[in-house]
Amino acid sequence: MPMKTDEYARPATPPDASSLTEVLAAASECTACHLYKRATQTVFGEGPRGAPIMLVGEQPGDYEDVAGKPFVGPAGKIMDRALEEARIDRSKVYVTNAVKHFKWEPRGKRRIHQKPNAREIAACRPWLEAELRLVKPKLVVVLGATAAQAIFGPSFRVTRERGKVLSSKFAPRVLATVHPSSLLRQPDEESRQREYKRFVADLRAAVKAAGDE
Numbered sequence: 001m002p003m004k005t006d007e008y009a010r011p012a013t014p015p016d017a018s019s020l021t022e023v024l025a026a027a028s029e030c031t032a033c034h035l036y037k038r039a040t041q042t043v044f045g046e047g048p049r050g051a052p053i054m055l056v057g058e059q060p061g062d063y064e065d066v067a068g069k070p071f072v073g074p075a076g077k078i079m080d081r082a083l084e085e086a087r088i089d090r091s092k093v094y095v096t097n098a099v100k101h102f103k104w105e106p107r108g109k110r111r112i113h114q115k116p117n118a119r120e121i122a123a124c125r126p127w128l129e130a131e132l133r134l135v136k137p138k139l140v141v142v143l144g145a146t147a148a149q150a151i152f153g154p155s156f157r158v159t160r161e162r163g164k165v166l167s168s169k170f171a172p173r174v175l176a177t178v179h180p181s182s183l184l185r186q187p188d189e190e191s192r193q194r195e196y197k198r199f200v201a202d203l204r205a206a207v208k209a210a211g212d213e
């Protein structure tokens, strides 16, 4: 009988993959949803195995899609500043995204970011699960609604649960905060500063939670 295939077949995660490099190689061939067709490349997570903290964003943006690295564009720059202020060395944490291909629509010459939907998040989740299994962070920080929903499901609300240490079937300790790009969208300088400070406070809480057993 011919093998049943559909657009959302599970990606070819090596079931016994014991290294991030192996998982990354498999992820770079992923066609589990249609997003690979428009994206330049899979943007996998980066950082050391055994990192105490894993930061999970939404999906690569325009810059990340070209560079092949997570959080290197404007949102990454403000996140780096906040990490430094919270005394988190970016090279010692693992940084990744819930969805590993850039979802976008053309508008003239520009590529406009589109929010990934629940099916795309679910199709990509095995890669996040593989990263969690291999990195084994003490704490996962979910940045914004998409990452939070990848871990907790669609009814999760960051506004309600922000800053608390929670548990999910994918990771025993998870703290949710806003996405750093939301800091760039604040309407005025006062709210930008206020929201930035709250974000840094959440990162400080993450350091503390990662240190607690």
Ligand code: URA
Pocket: 057, 058, 059, 060, 061, 064, 069, 070, 071, 072, 073, 075, 076, 097, 181
């Ligand atoms: N936004 C994200 O969620 N992830 C990135 O890597 C860049 C921007």
